[in-house]
Amino acid sequence: MEIFKQTNFDFLGKKWPFIILSLVLTAAGLVSLAVKGGPKYGIDFNGGALMDVNFIKRPPAEAIRSALRQKISGEIEVQEVSNSQEALISTDVRDERALQVVRADMISTLNSAFNPQSGSKLDMNTAGQAALTDHLRDAFQKASIAMSDDQLTALVKRITDYRDTPPRSGLIRNLDELSNVAGVTPNILNVIKQECWAGNFTIRNVEIVGPKIGADLRQQAINVVLIALGAMLIYIAFRFEWIYGVAAVIAVFHDTIITIGLFSIFNKQIDLTVIAALLTLVGYSMNDTIVTFDRIRENLRLQRRGSFTEIVNTSINQTLSRTILTSGLTFLTALSLYLFGGQVLNGFSFALVIGIIIGTYSSIFIASPILIFWQDLAESRKRKRRTAVIDSRSRGVAKTAK
Secondary structure (H helix, E strand, O other): OOOOOOOOOOOHHHHHHHHHHHHHHHHHHHHHHHHOOOOOEOHHHHOEEEEEEEEOOOOOHHHHHHHHHOOOOOOEEEEEOOOOOEEEEEEOOOOHHHHHHHHHHHHHHHHHHHOOOOOOOEEOOOOOHHHHHHHHHHHHHHOOOOOOHHHHHHHHHHHHHHHHOOOOOOOOOOHHHHHHOOOOOHHHHHHHHHHEEOOOEEEEEEEEEOHHHHHHHHHHHHHHHHHHHHHHHHHHHHHOOHHHHHHHHHHHHHHHHHHHHHHHHOOOOEOHHHHHHHHHHHHHHHHHHHHHHHHHHHHHHOOOOOOHHHHHHHHHHHOHHHHHHHHHHHHHHHHHHHHHOOOOOHHHHHHHHHHHHHHHHHHHHHHHHHHHHHHHHHHHHHHHHHHHHHHHHHHHHHHHHO
């Protein structure tokens, strides 16, 4: 399928606005990285704790941050998840011993700040199966409710499954809702209401990474990206010529630097999912560049008329439909993921959206001009050598004539 047939756009004649745009974006990103002391790493690379909290009614982000600062040292960031009552709470903890107790401190602080006093009752929305089972065992015995351990375990599992499935998603707003759970009789429900209560929030997920592990992951991520670029340079140099490999790697490096710079400009975190997106873009951009280079090589073998610049321009036009189809559809998918994928996938999808745009134009306006520059330089050297040989022969003839 071809969207464009027999096009003759002068892409390389319009290369300078795109080259200038790349220089501006690169400079802006590097300045932002220098001012901010490098990329803003997530807890995967820095170490710390990330807690996903779902509230019945979410307090303001500043109220959450202020409450946690009274108990927990270090930088605390609160991100409100759009179209929900969730909040992503991250804290930068660099001490291994403090990291071991930070989860309990965060929960106890949230409880004291945003949950009413509950006495000795167990919070149904934050309790795990084991804690809920232990808490209800004695209460059922005192109420003369005959139930074996297996029956109690099965009942608690049905209760927590009911609590954790949509639309509740971990939050029971009223304990009377539990009457919908199989096996919860009126007597059992009365005991549960005497021993438990429904808090205002639930902890959906907690991630804790030590600073040493985070540093190791950061170094491994850098190594993976560099190894990928090096392997592709070797492959393209073997398949084409070494200058083709250099041009392709420079274009991919250009894509990566600009993407990381935009992450810094927009104050977005870089975590393992973003590294996965960057590696995806490295492969995607390289594939796009190779398709164009392959057509250039075919046209050179066919000995088409015209200068090398004209051959490259023709090759870009011939692969234009393929570029629009693959890049356009991939971009729409990444854009949908960015708009509707939620907060957790925001960094991953943002990297894809930016990378696809930059990677597509870099194959045309960055990699191809590098080939032309090198070809022109090689032709200039050949002309100088021919001129030198002709001059040398001319001087030799003149001396012979004398």
